[in-house]
Amino acid sequence: MSLLRVTSPHASGQGQVSTVMRDVLVATLPGILVLTAYFGPGTLINIVFGGLIAVATEYAVTALRGRNPRVAISDLSILVTSTLLCIALPPYAPWWLIVIGVLTAVLLGKQVFGGLGYNPFNPAMVGYVVLLISFPVQMSAWASPRGLAEVPGLGDTLRHLFSPGTIDAVTAATPLDLLRQNTGLLFEDLLTNSPELTGWGGIGWFEVNLAFLAGGLWLLYRRIFTWHAPIAMLVALGACALIGYDGGSSESGGSAFFHLFSGATMFAAFFIITDPVSSAVSNKGRLLFGALIGALIYLIRTLGNYPDAVAFAVLILNFCAPFIDHYTQPKVYGTGSPES
Amino acid sequence: MRAIHDIHGGIHPPERKALSRPGDLQEAPIPPVLVLPVRQHLGVPALPVVAVGDTVLGGQVLAEAQGVMSVPVHAPTSGTVIAIESRPIAHASGLADHCIVIQTDGENRWLAFEGIANWREMDPAKLVERIREAGIAGLGGAGFPTAVKLSPGPARSIETLLINGTECEPYITADDTLMQCRADELVEGAHILAHILSADTVLIGIEDNKPDAIASVEAAISRAGVDIELATFPTKYPSGGEKQIIEILTGQQVPSGGIPADMGIVCVNPGTAVAAQQAIIDGKPLTHRIVTLTGEALAAPQNVTACLGTPITQLLKHAELSAEAQQRIIHGGPMMGFAVSDLNAPITKITNCLLAPTETELPLPEPAQPCIRCGHCAEACPASLLPQQLYWYARAKDQEQLAEHRLFDCIECGACAYVCPSQIPLVQYYRAAKGQIRDSEQEKRRSDNSRERFEARQARLEAETAAREAKRAARKAAAQSKAAETGSDPIQEAIERAKARKAEQEPNP
Numbered sequence: 001m002s003l004l005r006v007t008s009p010h011a012s013g014q015g016q017v018s019t020v021m022r023d024v025l026v027a028t029l030p031g032i033l034v035l036t037a038y039f040g041p042g043t044l045i046n047i048v049f050g051g052l053i054a055v056a057t058e059y060a061v062t063a064l065r066g067r068n069p070r071v072a073i074s075d076l077s078i079l080v081t082s083t084l085l086c087i088a089l090p091p092y093a094p095w096w097l098i099v100i101g102v103l104t105a106v107l108l109g110k111q112v113f114g115g116l117g118y119n120p121f122n123p124a125m126v127g128y129v130v131l132l133i134s135f136p137v138q139m140s141a142w143a144s145p146r147g148l149a150e151v152p153g154l155g156d157t158l159r160h161l162f163s164p165g166t167i168d169a170v171t172a173a174t175p176l177d178l179l180r181q182n183t184g185l186l187f188e189d190l191l192t193n194s195p196e197l198t199g200w201g202g203i204g205w206f207e208v209n210l211a212f213l214a215g216g217l218w219l220l221y222r223r224i225f226t227w228h229a230p231i232a233m234l235v236a237l238g239a240c241a242l243i244g245y246d247g248g249s250s251e252s253g254g255s256a257f258f259h260l261f262s263g264a265t266m267f268a269a270f271f272i273i274t275d276p277v278s279s280a281v282s283n284k285g286r287l288l289f290g291a292l293i294g295a296l297i298y299l300i301r302t303l304g305n306y307p308d309a310v311a312f313a314v315l316i317l318n319f320c321a322p323f324i325d326h327y328t329q330p331k332v333y334g335t336g337s338p339e340s
Numbered sequence: 341m342r343a344i345h346d347i348h349g350g351i352h353p354p355e356r357k358a359l360s361r362p363g364d365l366q367e368a369p370i371p372p373v374l375v376l377p378v379r380q381h382l383g384v385p386a387l388p389v390v391a392v393g394d395t396v397l398g399g400q401v402l403a404e405a406q407g408v409m410s411v412p413v414h415a416p417t418s419g420t421v422i423a424i425e426s427r428p429i430a431h432a433s434g435l436a437d438h439c440i441v442i443q444t445d446g447e448n449r450w451l452a453f454e455g456i457a458n459w460r461e462m463d464p465a466k467l468v469e470r471i472r473e474a475g476i477a478g479l480g481g482a483g484f485p486t487a488v489k490l491s492p493g494p495a496r497s498i499e500t501l502l503i504n505g506t507e508c509e510p511y512i513t514a515d516d517t518l519m520q521c522r523a524d525e526l527v528e529g530a531h532i533l534a535h536i537l538s539a540d541t542v543l544i545g546i547e548d549n550k551p552d553a554i555a556s557v558e559a560a561i562s563r564a565g566v567d568i569e570l571a572t573f574p575t576k577y578p579s580g581g582e583k584q585i586i587e588i589l590t591g592q593q594v595p596s597g598g599i600p601a602d603m604g605i606v607c608v609n610p611g612t613a614v615a616a617q618q619a620i621i622d623g624k625p626l627t628h629r630i631v632t633l634t635g636e637a638l639a640a641p642q643n644v645t646a647c648l649g650t651p652i653t654q655l656l657k658h659a660e661l662s663a664e665a666q667q668r669i670i671h672g673g674p675m676m677g678f679a680v681s682d683l684n685a686p687i688t689k690i691t692n693c694l695l696a697p698t699e700t701e702l703p704l705p706e707p708a709q710p711c712i713r714c715g716h717c718a719e720a721c722p723a724s725l726l727p728q729q730l731y732w733y734a735r736a737k738d739q740e741q742l743a744e745h746r747l748f749d750c751i752e753c754g755a756c757a758y759v760c761p762s763q764i765p766l767v768q769y770y771r772a773a774k775g776q777i778r779d780s781e782q783e784k785r786r787s788d789n790s791r792e793r794f795e796a797r798q799a800r801l802e803a804e805t806a807a808r809e810a811k812r813a814a815r816k817a818a819a820q821s822k823a824a825e826t827g828s829d830p831i832q833e834a835i836e837r838a839k840a841r842k843a844e845q846e847p848n849p
Contacts, residue, residue, distance in 0.1 A: 001663035001664070001665065001667050002583070002665070002668075003664055003667060003669060003679070003680065003681060003682075003683070004666045004668045004679060004704075005434070005673060005679045005681055005703070006668065006679055006704065006766050007432075007678065007765060007767065007771075008670075008672075008674075008676050008677055008678060008680070008693075008752075008767060009674060009675045009676065009754030009755055009758055010668065010670055010674040010675075010677065010679075010697070010702050011353050011354075011510060011674040011675060011702055011758060012702075012703070012705055012757070012758055012763065013351070013353070013758050013759050013760075014703070014759075015716070015759060015760065015763075016763075017709050017712060017761050017762050018759055019761065020712070020714060020761050071707075071709075075709060075711070091454070095733065115710065116709075116710045116712065117710030118710070119711050153526035162580040171388070201654055210674075222716075224435070224718075225714070225715075226715065226719070251604035269821075271745050276712055276713045276714045276715060277713050279713075279730060280715060281715060281726055281729060282718065282720065282726060283718075284738075303609050310665060325729070328724065329726065329744075329745065330718075330725075331595070331724060332596065332722045332723055332724050332725055332746045332749050332751060333587075333593055333594075333722065333724055334583065334593045334594050334595050334598070334723075334749060335595075335596045335598075335746070335749070339640060
């Protein structure tokens, strides 16, 4: 017998980074299914194709950096990054758009900073923003939902991926686009006049948001993250929309309900801003982080020039995270009145 | 009913307490050789007062306390002193320390002791002295000299004596067993300590996972008919930390850098209270303690009363260790205990548990992965620290930020490392960082000292030069004034005198 010398604690909760990442991936499934149901298999193809590119890139880069690539792949974080990015890309995006987005996310978003845990920005959003600025036409070509147009099948989608044009690109303005382009209609009239806006947040969009909300609530239940950032973001966004609603005039920013259940709101609240690496660390900090993102999303959506605002809002707040951390340190035991 | 407050964070690791059958107290055999370190407490080592070859009786003083922060060491049985030398001890550092080694004679002859029956009328200072002479240091794990704790000084008035029967570490059942088997002594001991401190409130706090101990202590309190409050609270690690139990039972926090006595509270372990009872009522010094022997590598896990100084290997043999090829023997519990590096090391006053886990029972940590700042550690931290930030700054050796994030408020409970999905040995980083900061503070003190010494020397030299100058100037002034008075120039006169002397000495040609 030899004596083994290790330091305390000797007991461990047996948690794994890969478990956390796997849970996040599982939680995206409802949202992906609903996206597929309304917009066809485009998103699915994005995710699979983007995932392959991402894993290959991560493998190559970690090997070049002299790390163990198997360890880097097996924590599943790269699949989370690529999946989140590909969910955000328009379905039926051309292959090169996906490749550029994924390479940007993995290389510029993550690996140049040292890989998992060291990235100051959300890698998926880095990839998204680079695409949005570089290829605005392709990035705003969001597919028409089922009910407005024929949704392509899997074979067509696959063919379309590598020879764009196979599908008659049936695109439609998203509800957020319509709202921004609205010039003369009252908010209520806009809703009744535009076929895309039928339903609660536009055709399909309400259901998509609901599905991401469900996945997010499951992650909360699994204690993958705390409620602070998502709830703060939703409350702030809702509050801003309430203030900006002005009774639904033609200048209206849209109703709170519309903002909460349209576009990428729920996806952002539970899957993007909850990225722990690039967000603020303390609960208080995450409240502030989430609330500022919520407010920025509203401002950019109503005053800005892009289809949705999540990526910009998140990146701007990623910049601010260290600053927020500095001012939101929790009260340590024995240094003030106890936290309630 | 006392209001129970919750603490921030905490975890619920598997308790595994039933394994060592709490409440069933066995007697460990007296080993052939006892190794008694002269420092089994926090503070200055005791000074040996026996010599090699001396025959000693049970209860005899082997080493005397040196100063206030020190307690004596007594012989746990009769025998012969065969060595006073450096031996391996159970310490996280793995270093050896000065020990008195006794060959036991198996006769177990003891000194006669005299107790104090009328302790209620005694001067508390005398009772404190008796507790110091009995060699009592906190039996909970830190080994703080109990007499020092019982002398908070005139500036602090103690209202509450708190007996900390939480025992929140998994596996350990030594206090549980003590509270079940020695509840009457515990209650009397608590009463004595309260008398010494003139504390109005005596509070015994026990976690609610020890129903048998709670029942025993409750029964003992009603038997004694004394005014002692028993408080139970939900099980959560690390509720038994001194700062944590105080917050749980009072809702107040011990100020950072302060001690509980600042808030009028003295907190002791039940084992310490029983040791005090024996010291006062029976006059018996601290020579034995209850140790939990547990873990799945032991065929007969149990709680034993063992002589202090019993080599660890003897106790493990007693509990029928079937060791794995690579065996961990942990002194203390799985959360805060340390791995023993030599099984010949003895148990001491602070040894509450020896844990021999199998590899499957407590798997070794996986290689650490990068921190993803998930924040689970911050949720688990009972001190409301941000362990992920401390980790970051500890790696960066950023002492300023470590201070800013209050590294020294970390109690090293290990809750953060327990929940870490990346399996980062966080506590190790904090310990290392604390060590580095202490080192650099010492370094700074040293360089400050030598700078001050240098400056003092410079000042002294300058002062001496100035004094010499002043003296010369004074002499000169005196001479000049004399010359003015008498009309003669002393310098000229001196030259004349010298010339004359020279002329005398020169031989005439």
